[in-house]
Amino acid sequence: MPATPPPALYPYLSAHHELLWNEADAFVAEHIAPRVVRMEAAPGRVERKVADLMAARGWFAVTVPSAFGGLGAGHVAKTVLIHRISCVSAAAAAILQATLIPVGALLHFATQEQKGRWLPGVADGSLLLTIAVTEPGAGGHIGGIETIAERTGNHWVLTGSKIHIGNSHLAGSHLVLARTAEVGVRTSRALTAFMVEHDRPGLSVADHRPGLGLHGFSAGRLDLEHVRVPVDNVVGEIGQGLSVAQSSSILYGRPNLAAVSLGIHEAVVATTTSYLKARPRYRSALSDLPVLRDRVGDMEARLRAARILAYQSVHLLDQGLSCDAELINAKYLGHQWAMTSTQDAMELHGAHALDRGYLLQRLWRDIQHTHPPAGTGEVQRIRLADAAFDEDDVQWSERLATETAWSQPGPTAA
Ligand SMILES: Cc1cc2nc3c(=O)[nH]c(=O)nc-3n(C[C@H](O)[C@H](O)[C@H](O)COP(=O)(O)OP(=O)(O)OC[C@H]3O[C@@H](n4cnc5c(N)ncnc54)[C@H](O)[C@@H]3O)c2cc1C
Numbered sequence: 471m472p473a474t475p476p477p478a479l480y481p482y483l484s485a486h487h488e489l490l491w492n493e494a495d496a497f498v499a500e501h502i503a504p505r506v507v508r509m510e511a512a513p514g515r516v517e518r519k520v521a522d523l524m525a526a527r528g529w530f531a532v533t534v535p536s537a538f539g540g541l542g543a544g545h546v547a548k549t550v551l552i553h554r555i556s557c558v559s560a561a562a563a564a565i566l567q568a569t570l571i572p573v574g575a576l577l578h579f580a581t582q583e584q585k586g587r588w589l590p591g592v593a594d595g596s597l598l599l600t601i602a603v604t605e606p607g608a609g610g611h612i613g614g615i616e617t618i619a620e621r622t623g624n625h626w627v628l629t630g631s632k633i634h635i636g637n638s639h640l641a642g643s644h645l646v647l648a649r650t651a652e653v654g655v656r657t658s659r660a661l662t663a664f665m666v667e668h669d670r671p672g673l674s675v676a677d678h679r680p681g682l683g684l685h686g687f688s689a690g691r692l693d694l695e696h697v698r699v700p701v702d703n704v705v706g707e708i709g710q711g712l713s714v715a716q717s718s719s720i721l722y723g724r725p726n727l728a729a730v731s732l733g734i735h736e737a738v739v740a741t742t743t744s745y746l747k748a749r750p751r752y753r754s755a756l757s758d759l760p761v762l763r764d765r766v767g768d769m770e771a772r773l774r775a776a777r778i779l780a781y782q783s784v785h786l787l788d789q790g791l792s793c794d795a796e797l798i799n800a801k802y803l804g805h806q807w808a809m810t811s812t813q814d815a816m817e818l819h820g821a822h823a824l825d826r827g828y829l830l831q832r833l834w835r836d837i838q839h840t841h842p843p844a845g846t847g848e849v850q851r852i853r854l855a856d857a858a859f860d861e862d863d864v865q866w867s868e869r870l871a872t873e874t875a876w877s878q879p880g881p882t883a884a
Contacts, residue, residue, distance in 0.1 A: 471557050471736045478778060482785035487550055490543070494554035497527055502559050509561060509686035510832055516639040516678050517686030520562045524555075525595025529566055533573055538589035545721075545784035549729045553780065556733020560836040561686040563733055565598075567726035568636030568687075571844075572599040572645040574722035575663065575714050578870045579706035588643065588665065600641040602632040602666075602692055603715050609634075609842070610849050612647075612715060613657035617694065619648035619664060626650075626664060626704065628697045636843070638690035639678050643667050646694070647711045661711030665703045672697040683835030717866040720794055721787065723844030724801035728780040731801075731840045735773050735808035738833050742766065742815040745822070756818075765814055772807035780804055792868040795857040802850035805840045812837050 475483050475491050483491070501523045509517050524530065532548045534540020541547070548570060556563035573592055576585060591597030608614030617630025628648050635644070644666045651660040666673060676691040706714050743766060746757035756762055779800040786793035812834050816823045823830050841847060856862040 471740045476774075476777065478774065479781050482546055482781040483550075484546075486543070487546055490547055490550050491554060494529075494551050497523075497529075498555055498558045498562075501527075502555065502562050506559050509559065510827075513680035513685040514678065515686065516688045517561065517565070518640060520559070520686065521565050521598065521640050522595070524562065524566055525598075528593075528595070529555075530569055530573075530595055530598070531593035533570055533577070534589045534593040535577070538585055539593035540589065541593075545725060545787045546781065549725060549780060549784045552726055552729035553733050553736075556730045557736045558733075559686075560730055560734050560833075560839070561684040563730050564684050564687040564689075564839070565637060565640065567730060568600060568689075569598045569641070570726060571636075571718050571722045572601040575601060575645055575705065575718040578717060579663065579710070579714050584665070584702070584705065591642070597642045598637050598640045600635045600637045600644045600692075601715070601718060602635045602644045602646045604632060604634045606631060606633055610846060612661070612712060615647060615649055615661060617646065617648040619650050619662060621650075621701075622698075624701050625698045626701065628664060628666065628694045628699065630694055632692040632694075634689045634842070635692055636687070636689050638675055638692060639688035641668060644673075644692060645705060645714075646692075647715055650708055650711075658712050659709040661715070662708050663705040663711045663714040664699050665705055666694070666697060666699055670697050670699060682838055683832065684839045685832075716864075717870055719844050720797055720866045721870065724797040724850075725780070725784045725787070727840050727844045728776075728783070728797075728800040728804040731804040731808040731837065732776050732780045734833050734837050734840070735776055735804075735811055738808065738812050738815045738830070738837075739766075739769050739773050741829055741833070742769065742818055745819055762818060765818060769811040769814055772811050776800075776804045776807050787867055790867075792865045794862060794865050794867050795854060797867070798845075798850050798853050798857075801844060802847060802854070805837070806847065808837050808840070 475488055502520060505520060529551050531540040532543050532551055536542040552563045552567050576588060605615055607616060619626045619628045646664050646666045647661050648664060649660055650662040672695040674693045678688050678690055746762060747755055749756040783793055783796035783800040786796055815830055816834060819830060
């Protein structure tokens with residue numbers, strides 16, 4: 471794996487980003503790498519310690535504006551952190567990225583008072599967040615959300631269930647999407663976002679059930695039974711929930727998942743080349759067989775292209791340029807290419823890939839987890855087809871990016 475940023479990324483990286491890259495690698499080597507084996511061996515445990523270490527190091531502050539105690543460092547800086555952490559532990563990277571999606575929603579939709587209430591906690595690492603959209607009957611189809619919120623005096627009362635919620639077991643507050651209009655009202659006006667603190671009566675988090683991969687990360691179920699939240703916990707306008715969810719998913723979720731996939735992809739290629747070089751064959755090694763080199767060449771081509779997509783798209787976002795389709799594409803192809811390379815790697819390892827506890831199995835299991843979040847492949851292709859037909863009318867990058875602190879980076883921003 472590249473110890474320093476590959477030259478192809480330099481158009482998108484400043485000297486501050488390069489510094490951050492090195493800091494992230496050093497942090498990962500010292501704090502995360504030694505814990506990975508234990509995380510894998512105990513899938514039933516949620517890895518709070520790694521979250522605490524990342525919080526103490528200030529990584530959750532990366533996109534929080536400096537006015538609220540954060541680094542205000544922007545999307546490229548965020549990608550550097552998620553990517554470099556994911557090279558060693560996609561689960562740890564998932565913990566980081568899951569909080570940074572609702573941070574994005576707050577940046578664009580919360581009032582100044584709300585930002586002052588929640589963002590300093592994220593910046594100092596004392597408050598992790600979730601964004602809770604998915605339900606048992608509503609994943610890719612956000613219009614199917616059944617959680618309801620009803621107004622009573624100065625409160626809203628929420629009832630419903632959310633599933634697959636990243637950081638469910640670590641978060642102090644959940645940004646919950648609920649229906650605030652009667653059936654029949656268009657989804658674009660029927661949903662509203664609410665910040666729900668984890669200790670509100672009626673909110674419960676189901677026991678952690680480990681998934682196929684990302685061991686240590688929690689993506690669990692929240693049940694809301696008549697949970698009362700004050701009216702000033704509404705984030706954005708009443709009826710603006712779809713915009714909150716869609717913009718966060720496109721501007722933050724897609725690039726975050728692209729960075730997680732990229733880290734896994736780096737590890738897959740590095741593991742495979744090391745293995746092929748070390749495995750004797752005839753008077754040399756497997757790495758000298760042309761037919762295997764051809765396959766590795768394909769893996770390397772995909773990895774190099776995925777790096778460019780991941781970094782170019784967030785660079786455009788930092789510049790305040792229109793880039794929704796680039797963000798979508800980075801997530802879509804980043805996952806797909808990493809999946810293909812991981813399958814190639816499994817086969818290139820022969821039976822060794824199947825030996826219990828071998829690293830490649832973790833990478834294979836983890837990469838399955840970057841397909842559904844922030845939109846499955848089908849959802850991405852629907853959006854990309856809209857772009858091809860020039861029918862992608864809402865450009866969240868155009869509408870919102872220029873509002874953020876880093877769209878005009880100052881001398882102290884990364
Ligand atoms: C690791 C992980 C973390 C997650 N984190 C969060 C989180 O923090 N917050 C949150 O709210 N959710 C989260 N999710 C849930 C994720 O957003 C959903 O899984 C995703 O939106 C897909 O929904 P679904 O699983 O219900 O699949 P479905 O929407 O039921 O889709 C099933 C299949 O049908 C296809 N499909 C669906 N609709 C269409 C269509 N219109 N046209 C063509 N094909 C279609 C899909 O591509 C898929 O192949 C997470 C999931 C994972 C795995």
